[in-house]
Amino acid sequence: MNIASVIVDVPAKQTDKTFDYKIPEKYKDVIKPGTRVIVPFGPRKIQGFVRDLKGESSFSKLRAIIEPLDLTPVLNEELLQLGDWLTEHTLSYKISSYQAMLPAALKAKYEKKIVLAKGTEITDLSGNLIELFRENREIKWEDAVTKGLVQQLQKEAASGRVDVVYQVKDRVRKKLLKHVSPAIDPDQLKETRDKLPPQASGQQSVLDFFLEHPDPVEQRLILSTLGISQGSIQSLVKKGILKIEELEVYRDPYSEREFERKFALDLTNEQEKAISPILSAIEKDLHEVFLLYGVTGSGKTEIYLQSIQEVLRKGKEAIVLVPEISLTPQMVTRFKERFGDLVAVMHSGLSAGEKYDEWRKIQRKEVKVVVGARSAIFAPFENIGIIIIDEEHETSYKQEENPRYHARDVAIQRAKTYACPVVLGSATPSLESFARAQKERYTLLSLPKRMNNQALPTVEIVDMREELRTGNRSMFSVKLFEKIKDRLEKKEQTVLFLNKRGHSSFVMCRDCGYVMNCPHCDITLTYHRYNEQMKCHYCGYEDRVPTICPECNSEHIRYFGTGTQKVEEELLKLIPEARIIRMDVDTTGRKGSHEKLLTAFQEGQADILLGTQMIAKGLDFPNITLVGVLSADTMLNLPDFRSSEKTFQLLTQVSGRAGRHKLPGEVVIQTYTPEHYSVELAGTQDYDRFYQQEMLIRKVHQYPPFYYLSLVTVSHEELMKVVSVTEKIAKFISSRLTNEAVVLGPVASPIPRINDRYRYQCLIKYKKEPELKNALKTILDHYQQETGTGALQISVDLNPYILM
DNA sequence: AGCACGCCGACT
DNA sequence: GTCGGCGTGCTC
Numbered sequence: 045m046n047i048a049s050v051i052v053d054v055p056a057k058q059t060d061k062t063f064d065y066k067i068p069e070k071y072k073d074v075i076k077p078g079t080r081v082i083v084p085f086g087p088r089k090i091q092g093f094v095r096d097l098k099g100e101s102s103f104s105k106l107r108a109i110i111e112p113l114d115l116t117p118v119l120n121e122e123l124l125q126l127g128d129w130l131t132e133h134t135l136s137y138k139i140s141s142y143q144a145m146l147p148a149a150l151k152a153k154y155e156k157k158i159v160l161a162k163g164t165e166i167t168d169l170s171g172n173l174i175e176l177f178r179e180n181r182e183i184k185w186e187d188a189v190t191k192g193l194v195q196q197l198q199k200e201a202a203s204g205r206v207d208v209v210y211q212v213k214d215r216v217r218k219k220l221l222k223h224v225s226p227a228i229d230p231d232q233l234k235e236t237r238d239k240l241p242p243q244a245s246g247q248q249s250v251l252d253f254f255l256e257h258p259d260p261v262e263q264r265l266i267l268s269t270l271g272i273s274q275g276s277i278q279s280l281v282k283k284g285i286l287k288i289e290e291l292e293v294y295r296d297p298y299s300e301r302e303f304e305r306k307f308a309l310d311l312t313n314e315q316e317k318a319i320s321p322i323l324s325a326i327e328k329d330l331h332e333v334f335l336l337y338g339v340t341g342s343g344k345t346e347i348y349l350q351s352i353q354e355v356l357r358k359g360k361e362a363i364v365l366v367p368e369i370s371l372t373p374q375m376v377t378r379f380k381e382r383f384g385d386l387v388a389v390m391h392s393g394l395s396a397g398e399k400y401d402e403w404r405k406i407q408r409k410e411v412k413v414v415v416g417a418r419s420a421i422f423a424p425f426e427n428i429g430i431i432i433i434d435e436e437h438e439t440s441y442k443q444e445e446n447p448r449y450h451a452r453d454v455a456i457q458r459a460k461t462y463a464c465p466v467v468l469g470s471a472t473p474s475l476e477s478f479a480r481a482q483k484e485r486y487t488l489l490s491l492p493k494r495m496n497n498q499a500l501p502t503v504e505i506v507d508m509r510e511e512l513r514t515g516n517r518s519m520f521s522v523k524l525f526e527k528i529k530d531r532l533e534k535k536e537q538t539v540l541f542l543n544k545r546g547h548s549s550f551v552m553c554r555d556c557g558y559v560m561n562c563p564h565c566d567i568t569l570t571y572h573r574y575n576e577q578m579k580c581h582y583c584g585y586e587d588r589v590p591t592i593c594p595e596c597n598s599e600h601i602r603y604f605g606t607g608t609q610k611v612e613e614e615l616l617k618l619i620p621e622a623r624i625i626r627m628d629v630d631t632t633g634r635k636g637s638h639e640k641l642l643t644a645f646q647e648g649q650a651d652i653l654l655g656t657q658m659i660a661k662g663l664d665f666p667n668i669t670l671v672g673v674l675s676a677d678t679m680l681n682l683p684d685f686r687s688s689e690k691t692f693q694l695l696t697q698v699s700g701r702a703g704r705h706k707l708p709g710e711v712v713i714q715t716y717t718p719e720h721y722s723v724e725l726a727g728t729q730d731y732d733r734f735y736q737q738e739m740l741i742r743k744v745h746q747y748p749p750f751y752y753l754s755l756v757t758v759s760h761e762e763l764m765k766v767v768s769v770t771e772k773i774a775k776f777i778s779s780r781l782t783n784e785a786v787v788l789g790p791v792a793s794p795i796p797r798i799n800d801r802y803r804y805q806c807l808i809k810y811k812k813e814p815e816l817k818n819a820l821k822t823i824l825d826h827y828q829q830e831t832g833t834g835a836l837q838i839s840v841d842l843n844p845y846i847l848m
Numbered sequence: 849a850g851c852a853c854g855c856c857g858a859c860t
Numbered sequence: 861g862t863c864g865g866c867g868t869g870c871t872c
Contacts, residue, residue: 058849085850086850087850
């Protein structure tokens with residue numbers, strides 16, 4: 045077994061296979077499947093993952109692994125196989141799958157540089173290089189390129205005076221901190237302590253401290269707690285009594301927070317009924333998928349917590365997925381309060397280093413529970429007892445780049461391997477999941493009532509067209525405005541929700557209707573206030589904000605579609621005494637500001653919380669008795685077959701923020717389309733009827749859950765090329781599928797051009813097409829050369845969530 | 849993905 | 861005759 049087959053870090057069709065390398069004798073014990081290694085690949089050095097060990101290779105002239113990057117494999121056998129499964133299910137490269145399963149910190153960084161060759165003097169080089177190498181022992185390749193030195197250096201390299209060096213580096217280092225500990229045994233320590241002169245009080249207290257706690261302590265901690273100077277420690281080190289060493293520490297994003305330890309709450313009868321099948325699956329080590337369908341405020345979290353408790357009792361581990369967790373600090377708190385240090389948290393708000401450290405806690409089995417966003421599904425546990433996906437309908441569980449996986453599918457796959465239950469929780473389940481529950485592929489568990497029998501909030505739908513007709517041109521209906529004022533008087537809190545389309549505002553000319561578009565993409569530019577620039581969200585193009593219209597020279601060019609800020613201004617004009625907290629991308633940009641704003645609101649420092657999507661979830665404050673949705677229908681008009689579903693879900697979620705505790709809640713939904721069933725049924729909070737209605741439509745239009753979807757997107761700089769390739773692809777796919785499948789296209793993508801590349805797509809709707817995956821693979825193979833050069837791009841998304 | 853090798857046009 | 865364009869194919 046002295047040969048390793050390695051998946052190399054080159055995401056391309058031709059390299060999507062293993063390469064064999066000899067294992068040097070000295071690394072024989074370290075290199076195992078799942079270890080990251082540095083290998084020579086052509087002229088360069090790159091990172092790779094050991095996939096297997098073997099005794100012989102069909103290849104005769106093997107090169108040797110340069111060095112391992114890990115002492116313990118970063119992927120265990122289960123995760124390696126999961127990676128292969130991912131590759132197969134998303135038609136992506138193996139290397140991309142492996143990398144997706146690990147924190148970004150473990151992805152290699154490459155550096156190419158020029159150094160002086162051995163035995164060469166700087167003065168041997170030609171003129172201008174001498175200067176450069178005097179200043180720096182080496183030149184980075186990029187610098188050589190920008191300074192136009194490439195040719196010259198290549199010549200020098202050819203005559204052997206300089207060498208090109210390739211380096212592989214880790215992205216993030218382990219954090220090391222100075223730790224102090226005794227260098228001698230306790231008896232000697234005591235002796236030294238007693239011999240110290242009385243004026244050496246600092247040294248005395250240090251030694252007293254170590255007599256009590258002999259373990260290594262962070263230097264800065266001991267300095268601050270004992271109130272001594274570094275000198276005291278230094279002199280003890282010099283005498284050989286203490287020693288200082290650099291020890292690895294975890295970056296702990298929650299180190300400054302204290303979590304009060306809390307214990308299980310009593311369950312209601314309904315909760316008891318819902319949890320018992322889960323507990324029994326845990327008990328019997330059975331794989332089963334549960335759909336926990338519970339209205340907002342029905343106590344789903346407590347069910348998660350108690351199920352996990354049972355899993356921990358059995359000595360197993362738990363994964364909890366929540367949508368973009370930085371948005372729900374309340375959730376983290378509840379888990380930390382219940383399980384303390386056994387919880388790792390993984391979300392996008394953490395730095396790369398923090399994520400890496402949380403990951404290592406999992407890998408080393410120092411924690412038993414991980415709470416995190418999508419990628420936490422790959423937590424390297426080895427004895428999983430339950431996987432929970434909260435807000436299961438959230439589309440953020442689908443990754444929109446390769447590998448395009450859905451966390452729910454990965455969860456079920458892993459749960460099968462570990463023979464453990466999966467719990468999908470939601471107040472508004474996705475149609476896919478609810479349909480599966482109806483077909484009894486999932487076990488349905490319902491919590492139809494709120495805790496403590498608290499009533500669901502009463503919802504009123506206000507027709508904004510009517511308001512306009514009666515002369516109210518503001519963005520608040522009379523009803524909503526009256527209620528806001530009423531809450532202010534009663535000292536109760538209001539949440540105002542603005543369902544903005546897209547991110548932020550765009551610029552439009554009031555005279556001629558000119559809208560600023562990206563010159564490279566068919567998309568409007570968005571206005572960014574922080575740098576007063578117009579920016580394209582697809583290609584990064586930036587432009588200044590125009591003061592006069594480029595089309596008609598009018599000065600009436602204004603920001604439109606503006607959100608929270610405008611609402612805030614208007615509200616303050618109407619009710620100057622209102623204290624408002626605004627939450628949007630602008631006010632929550634900085635790390636931790638999200639949490640600060642929420643805490644301020646919770647402590648009653650404001651009457652009104654005004655925000656976008658980010659306030660729809662997880663808010664659970666007792667004093668909120670009014671929720672206002674300013675315009676319910678902005679999302680309805682999107683070209684997406686899920687827009688009704690999304691609207692219903694969002695409205696129901698937001699409404700659920702009101703009246704969760706003792707005080708009853710009220711909701712006002714303002715809309716221009718009150719007759720639309722998703723608005724109307726969100727008003728009566730009738731999921732079941734919404735489900736029936738939407739299923740009818742999905743059936744007629746042949747959409748999920750009745751049909752599966754796959755989307756092929758083709759892009760190229762030339763329109764003709766895109767159209768012809770997409771046409772060929774569509775034809776080819778049709779020819780390989782049964783008559784039951786529907787192939788739509790080629791049609792222009794909803795965003796027809798991004799970054800000067802035209803985009804066409806082809807949508808496949810099907811029920812059962814075992815040949816489809818092979819057909820798609822054939823296409824990717826067939827266009828291999830062309831896609832390799834980047835001129836033509838073909839992306840395949842099995843079960844897309846965004847059809848763009 | 850890089851990088852080398854290799855085969856054609858425009859320059860000293 | 862040579863420099864350099866980027867098409868083609870390989871990397872254990």
